[in-house]
Amino acid sequence: MRFYESIFVVHPAIEDNALDRVVDESIQLFEKRGVEEILYKEIMGKKRLAYPIEKQRFGTYVLIQFRSDGAGNGQLNRDLELKDNILAHLIVRIEENEVREEKAEPESESVETAEDQVEATVPEDKPVDDEVAEEPAEEAEPVEAEGEEPQVVEANDPQPEEAE
Amino acid sequence: MAFMSRRKVCKFCENQVARIDYKDVRTLRRFITEQGKIIPRRVTGVCARHQRMLARSIKRARNIALIHYSLDVTQQ
Numbered sequence: 001m002r003f004y005e006s007i008f009v010v011h012p013a014i015e016d017n018a019l020d021r022v023v024d025e026s027i028q029l030f031e032k033r034g035v036e037e038i039l040y041k042e043i044m045g046k047k048r049l050a051y052p053i054e055k056q057r058f059g060t061y062v063l064i065q066f067r068s069d070g071a072g073n074g075q076l077n078r079d080l081e082l083k084d085n086i087l088a089h090l091i092v093r094i095e096e097n098e099v100r101e102e103k104a105e106p107e108s109e110s111v112e113t114a115e116d117q118v119e120a121t122v123p124e125d126k127p128v129d130d131e132v133a134e135e136p137a138e139e140a141e142p143v144e145a146e147g148e149e150p151q152v153v154e155a156n157d158p159q160p161e162e163a164e
Numbered sequence: 165m166a167f168m169s170r171r172k173v174c175k176f177c178e179n180q181v182a183r184i185d186y187k188d189v190r191t192l193r194r195f196i197t198e199q200g201k202i203i204p205r206r207v208t209g210v211c212a213r214h215q216r217m218l219a220r221s222i223k224r225a226r227n228i229a230l231i232h233y234s235l236d237v238t239q240q
Contacts, residue, residue, distance in 0.1 A: 007187070007228055049229040059229065063187075090228045098183065 001036060002070050003096050008080060008089035009059035012046060019043070022085050023062055029079045030064065033072030040065040040100045053087040065099050172209025176218075184217045186224035192231060196222060200234045 010022055027038060044061040053059065073091055080089040176184065184191070195203050195210070195218055202222055205215040225231045 009228060047230075050226075050232040051229055053229055061228075088228045090224060092186070092224065095183075 001067055003039070003065065003067055003094050003099055004070065004073065004091055005040075005063065005065040005094050005098075006030070006076075006080075006089060006091045007044075007061060007063050009049070009053070009061055009087040011054075011085040011087060012056055012058040012060065014060065014085050019060060026062070026080070026083065026086070027064065029083070030066060030076060033068075033076040033079065035066045035068045035072070035076075037067045038064060039067060042100070049087075056087060059087050065094065174209060174211035174214055176214035177211055181214065184214065184221045186221040187230065188221075189225060189230050192218070192222050192225055196231065198235065198237050200226075200232045 008026065010019060014022055023041070023043065027041070030038065040063070042063045044063055046058055046060045049057055049059050070093075077089075077091060080086055080091075186192070195208060197203055202219055205212070210218060222231065226233050
């Protein structure tokens with residue numbers, strides 16, 4: 001038995017009750033295709049799409065995590081592709097410790113899950129991200145021109161400060 | 165000194181990241197250019213293992229329109 005998650009984008013005109021209906025219909029599709037158990041369901045809200053899909057600039061993201069033997073995933077993929085009001089979808093295999101809490105089996109010691117939840121609930125910057133932030137912006141430009149730079153850096157490494 | 169850059173260490177290793185989530189757009193954004201290209205690890209200092217994970221996540225995120233495939237920066 002493996003764990004999967006599916007994320008799909010629902011047409012922005014579908015809201016409230018209609019949205020719930022589309023989500024329920026989708027879940028029925030999942031169940032029809034050998035999904036053992038739906039472990040987590042989240043409507044992640046309406047977001048701006050990075051590029052228009054079917055002429056829509058926005059879409060509502062829905063995340064579903066489930067357990068299945070995976071045999072029906074090919075069919076499920078096709079079902080989602082054909083379903084009206086779903087602009088895009090993705091089915092991805094995940095590990096058990098990535099399943100988010102809700103109806104999921106309690107696993108308190110999992111670091112992954114903890115991280116995921118912080119992300120889900122608090123939109124603030126994680127400290128982790130802060131540090132990563134500066135890196136590419138700062139270094140993207142100089143290195144672009146010269147390919148040998150990394151080696152030079154390595155060589156100088158033991159005594160990096162020689163400034164007068 | 166202008167020509168001496170800091171030693172680059174993989175940020176993901178530093179923070180002991182076991183997986184890179186394709187839904188975590190904030191993080192992924194830092195490893196793509198404005199045009200949407202994946203930045204080579206020689207520039208960002210990401211280790212090979214994490215670069216592979218990163219590339220996969222970026223491609224997944226593109227697929228579901230969380231980040232763009234490409235963007236014409238000369239337009240706009």
